[in-house]
Amino acid sequence: MAVNSPLPVAENLKPVQGIEIGFAEAGIKKPGRKDVLVMKLAPTATVSGVFTKNRFCAAPVQISKANLATAGAGGDKIVALLVNTGNANAGTGESGLANAQTTCAALAKLLDCQPQQILPFSTGVILEPLPVAKVVAGLPDAVANLQPDNWYNAAEAIMTTDTQPKAASRTVTIGGHTVTMTGISKGAGMIKPNMATMLGYLAFDAKVAQPVLDQLVRHAADHSFNCITIDGDTSTNDSFMLIATGAGSLVIDAAGTPEYEALKEAVTDISRNLAQQIIRDGEGATKFITITVEEGGSVEECRKIAYSIAHSPLVKTAFFASDPNLGRILAAIGYAGVDDLDVTKLDMYLDDVWVAKNGGRNPDYQEADGQRVMKQSEITVRVKLARGDAAATVWTCDLSHDYVTINADYRS
């Protein structure tokens, strides 16, 4: 299913000093699959995160936010992250919060720390009670197999409708220090992150001051997970966590230094890779689409137009059909909500093919050229607004029969 997305190879996922990973098969939704993940951090680690803006944000998201805030303000440090799949613990009210706290307390007991030193995460079906007993019963197994070299298993343990695990690893040299970074992500539907994606975790072994890490995670999310969409559905459980384990030799205390800029670039690059893996494995996806809007009056209006194109079911089905019915893209630009847009100055390209000129069909445009590009599995739509210098890029996929099949059948 996934579009030009080779499976990550376990041997290529480098362990990151200062973080150990354990997993279990707890039978939360179905038996015989990894569904509980524990990530244990060194005492030197700092953690920052961004979370969904969905008002129905899940119980574990509410608790993780609170615990991160406590740690960030100098309280008890974060000791471990706990993830379960098979149930989102969202739309579950007061009992959902109590259930999430119960799982934190159980893991805290095993790791000899306080419940507020655990960050809980859940993903799966909404509006159903978390099977707490199953999660808790799986924890001893997960703790027993904690080890640095478990990233591939971690990527598998957080999958739901994903058809393949998503992970990436890099080694970069910054100011003479070697930094190893490895991350995982998941998500294939209900993907239009607003601050973060369904679930993403990225760790590296430098030591970074908390306010600097807070700034870094926002930048990385805004340029990666916050630029992707599959179906426009912002999840209740989106979370992206950035972990500086502090176990290596690089130390960064302030933003703006050359070392910070190098780290920012590396973190953003790997975040973008993880985010794009989600789109390549989007539910039913057969094409990977890059939408770039240039020459806008503001980044905000460029994003509005890019998302309007990316969310149009008509545009997405045309990509699926490889049909250059490109007027649908103009229609989506026109209703994006940029009220003073002068369409008579607008140009549109499909890869190298100049389709629309001054708001109408380019006289030199040949349908055969559009057809050629539409048949590709990777396509770039470029829109030029002639209004200013701002630009934005969004990554998305097509809308196929399999999207309907997957989402009509998920749960059964």
Place this chain on the structure above:
Amino acid sequence: MAVNSPLPVAENLKPVQGIEIGFAEAGIKKPGRKDVLVMKLAPTATVSGVFTKNRFCAAPVQISKANLATAGAGGDKIVALLVNTGNANAGTGESGLANAQTTCAALAKLLDCQPQQILPFSTGVILEPLPVAKVVAGLPDAVANLQPDNWYNAAEAIMTTDTQPKAASRTVTIGGHTVTMTGISKGAGMIKPNMATMLGYLAFDAKVAQPVLDQLVRHAADHSFNCITIDGDTSTNDSFMLIATGAGSLVIDAAGTPEYEALKEAVTDISRNLAQQIIRDGEGATKFITITVEEGGSVEECRKIAYSIAHSPLVKTAFFASDPNLGRILAAIGYAGVDDLDVTKLDMYLDDVWVAKNGGRNPDYQEADGQRVMKQSEITVRVKLARGDAAATVWTCDLSHDYVTINADYRS
């Protein structure tokens, strides 16, 4: 395909005094189907309209707006409406405007009036040049068969991906006067009207002053065509025209009178019927869904939430599958953009079944009850926000395999 939508019967569509209808088979896209429509008005008629807010509004929309403004300001009165299917004449730049003007001039010559007394409308594929010669060649036929009793043919002549014609007729008595009203509409995809629907025409035989009719058409559109969505794609060609032929005995010179209120109610009711026919025949639709959001702080926020639910591909595929995966509805409420929404006070019902209570699963909710309602072909989602007295209703349909099939194949 259409959901509980019986075919309109030609004999039930009453002629409206003061309006004659002609049609032709001009072979614009395919031979052998009605694709040109002419509606000729009595000299006593007034016309009001609302149009798409899409910035890529089509050439005929731009001309119709201008000609209506001229007539409304006391200039030359509107003599006829001209509609073609098979080509939207949108995204066509300057030449698109010239082409639309050419068709107006040709019809004006046949009807012995000025080109600006014609209102042109087009619907079909975007970004392709209007085949002007074919439209013009079809006009003499259309004019030759002008007659009052052609409403069913008119409904057929404006169809594109519609599987059935859409029309409705009523006779009402207002202040002792009998008023006959008949309307037609079309549209099955690219439907999320913003001011109006793809195409809708409603005529009645009372005489109504221009400013009163202008007010009436906005009210009727806001409570009918502006409350429906199939795929969230606001078309480039949406137009809803209200025609008071002035041929009957009822005369209304001012809003606010009992006669005006009675007319408003009748016009809005038949407009809603025409709008709902579009949803019932939505591309691939198997279910007709009513979404009502109550107890909101404003109508605007109620509409935001209702559209967020109505546009969610995950919600729509769950309806298609008859799967009570109702957490998807909560997620769509949560990301609707009502930033201060307190979800702990929110309740949700599916028809008579109380699903969510205080933002979580209602302890008394049984999945079997949700399952029973989801299997119906007509379903009402009711959301109570506990924030105020405002409310809004939106009508939509599900997202099925056939939507993908239809839109992956349209054009070929």
